[in-house]
């Protein structure tokens with residue numbers, strides 16, 4: 001139930017407040033308790049926040065569609081998106097399943113294992129640039145550098161071009177959530193990147209190697225390959241979907257170890273396998289992505305309301321992850337909790353151990369394609385960091401905390417800065 005002093009009433013303008021950006025959890029709780037199917041008339045949308053409802057909506061792709069692109073409508077594929085044409089624009093369609101089937105296999109199992117040495121090498125390389133003992137800002141010096149360099153290396157791009165790729169990435173991410181100049185710079189960076197990629201894609205098609213760009217360039221399903229524009233759109237999407245999210249995940253893991261549960265950090269440092277638990281609990285407690293959008297394709301009766309056909313719906317996975325109907329003491333960050341599936345993600349969201357999974361990667365037909373890669377990257381990076389820095393501690397006793405989108409954040413939740421002190425191991 002809502003905490004003392006909280007009311008049932010909810011003014012939708014609260015969603016636009018700084019308070020909500022910084023700490024959305026009290027509002028999620030009021031929504032779960034009093035308005036489980038909330039009609040936000042001010043923003044013209046519906047909001048779901050209970051674990052069971054968010055999970056069910058993710059799984060029911062037929063009724064809750066993600067499509068922006070409509071092959072029979074006036075929307076030109078990729079035209080309004082900074083990435084250009086990409087899988088996020090497809091909803092419940094054969095095109096989505098085709099694209100997903102052609103690329104998803106590259107990021108799991110044996111194919112992912114081939115890339116693990118790259119992840120390992122890049123983590124150590126970035127750590128080796130830490131200039132002096134004493135202090136550093138973890139996001140600037142590590143987490144914002146590492147995943148994008150991993151992707152560039154996985155794609156098999158020349159190492160001397162890596163800095164350029166990092167610059168394009170930064171411009172694209174800044175352009176993602178914000179209009180005006182940021183958007184214009186983001187689109188210019190994307191076009192430059194596309195120009196750079198095009199001849200490389202042609203070369204890989206004729207003479208493929210084992211890198212990710214070659215694999216995507218020649219992958220075939222039902223006798224068809226992705227065309228050049230689809231490949232370029234997918235690479236652009238990879239930077240945000242795979243780079244920025246993982247960057248923020250690593251920052252959030254360290255934030256929680258340094259400020260939320262410093263008492264647990266020594267245990268995790270002593271047993272690096274526990275970084276995997278830290279990852280899972282971070283994805284539940286304060287996931288990098290809190291909201292996903294859907295459009296209803298039929299009337300949905302729910303909790304005494306009827307969500308009309310064609311309505312915009314926000315699925316607050318950040319709210320579902322804190323649902324006390326599913327998790328005991330949901331507001332406690334506990335890496336040993338026994339009511340959350342702590343192992344690797346399972347696409348169906350149903351586990352043999354009967355425990356629910358976190359909603360941080362979504363669920364169902366659009367479940368994150370990079371779930372295994374993100375976990376591997378985050379766990380490997382955190383273990384290397386912990387080994388390289390002895391006696392690691394926050395530089396400042398207090399921290400403004402994790403926050404939702406601000407300029408240059410790309411729309412994902414994370415701390416803006418994370419200063420740490422350490423002794424070189």
Ligand code: HEM
Nearest residue numbers: 241242245246249288289292360361362366368369370374
């Ligand atoms: C911790 C890091 C990550 C988080 C929090 C995250 C989060 C998510 C979420 C919530 C979705 C569901 C979207 C929806 O239901 O509409 C999603 C989809 C997706 N993710 Fe991730 N992701 C992460 C890492 C990655 C990585 C490393 C890749 C690269 C391979 C990736 C590629 C994708 C793609 C391509 C989709 C669209 C899948 C589809 O529509 O079928 N993500 N991600």
